[in-house]
Amino acid sequence: MKSTTHTNNLHESHFNHQNFLEISNLSKSYRNKDGDEFIVLDNVNLTIGENEFVTLVGHSGCGKSTLLKIVAGLEKVTSGLVQLDGKEIRKPGAERMMVFQHYSLLPWLTVRENIRLAVDEVLKNANRSEKISIVNEHLAMVNLTPAADKYPDEISGGMKQRVGIARALAIRPKMLLMDEPFGALDALTRGKLQRQVLDIWENNRQAVMMITHDVDEAIYMSDRIVLMTNGPAATIGEILEVPFSHPRDRGAMRNSKEYYELRNYALNFLEENFSSGD
Incomplete structure (x- = not known):
């Protein structure tokens, strides 16, 4: 064809x-x-x-x-x-990070630790202070600083998806790949998260x-x-x-x-x- x-x-x-x-x-x-x-x-x-x-x-x-x-x-x-x-x-x-419809977070790690795990794995040359700064920057980027020390089962679906997005962006990829990232969310949460992701991308x-x-x-x-x-x-x-x-x-x-x-x-x-x- x-x-x-x-x-x-x-x-x-x-x-x-x-x-x-x-x-x-x-x-x-x-x-x-x-x-x-x-x-x-x-x-x-x-x-x-x-x-x-x-x-x-x-x-x-x-x-x-x-x-x-x-x-x-x-x-x-x-x-x-x-x-x-x-x-x-x-x-x-x-250089290519994937965000899935289902959140793929490790339940035994906090929000902060889920993001830090990716940073530790990829940004091996960054020192401890730099890694902490990167994690904090991306927590703030997705408005999750108040929930940083909560575990995945303590936060909503929309918040879990924001963790996944922050984790993907924190390692500074050249390209973001998203497979129906809002598909599992209710309509109201979906609309809010669309706007947040667009705000992040526009900046x-x-x-x-x-x-x-x-x-x-x-x-x-x-x-x-x-x-x-x-x-x-x-x-x-x-x-x-x-x-x-x-x-x-x-x-x-x-x-x-x-x-x-x-x-x-x-x-x-x-x-x-x-x-x-x-």
């Missing part, structure tokens, strides 16, 4: 998509127990700038998480090439690739939205530019004509690409 990546002409952007992350002719397939090939991703091509926030949107089974894991180095490509800052990605690395910009099923979330947070076709043999169907500058005002966006044009375009694409077998 040939990639059919397009840009919606209604949403042309001035954003410079420099090739910080470059995915070229990527395909991923598996062999089933009978030896037959099952193609998950087919001929995926995408570049992301070093300060760009990109979301992947598509139905379940379209290979979004597989693509994210390939960028993280947790999965290998069958063919094609993935490069970050000019270097081929072949395995996990501290400390880096490359972000995030998976979401929520078109409104994608429009609110990202510079571009990558719409995936259905699997198997999924690929990029369209790439939509989000025409709103940062920082963003959610209320003002939702009252704009451009917001509803973009939202309807994305939803129509997803509806057209829906299949009951997904």
Whole structure:
């Protein structure tokens, strides 16, 4: 299947998509127990700038998480090439940090200790004072200083996710990868955490690739939205530019004509690409 990546002409952007992350002719397939090939991703091509926030949107089974894991180095490509800052990605690395939907915190460590563990593991050349400063800085960044000495079972789901985000950012990665980071949260907490993550990113910009099923979330947070076709043999169907500058005002966006044009375009694409077998 040939990639059919397009840009919606209604949403042309001035954003410079420099090739910080470059995915070229990527395909991923598996062999089933009978030896037959099952193609998950087919001929995926995408570049992301070093300060760009990109979301992947598509139905379940379209290979979004597989693509994210390939960028993280947790999965290998069958063919094609993935490069970050000019270097081929072949395995996990501290320059790429992953935030999952489920918090993955160590329950016997406090909030502070969960973050410090990552700092100790990656920033080995930093001295004790520097490590304490980094942990405190990132606790404050996600508004968790008052909860620093609490254990995971003593804090809410939204707070746990903030710990995961702080832990990922504390080791100073070049790229943040997020797999439905707000998916397990209630609507009110989800909205608040979206704003907090966007505040952090707007003040400390880096490359972000995030998976979401929520078109409104994608429009609110990202510079571009990558719409995936259905699997198997999924690929990029369209790439939509989000025409709103940062920082963003959610209320003002939702009252704009451009917001509803973009939202309807994305939803129509997803509806057209829906299949009951997904």
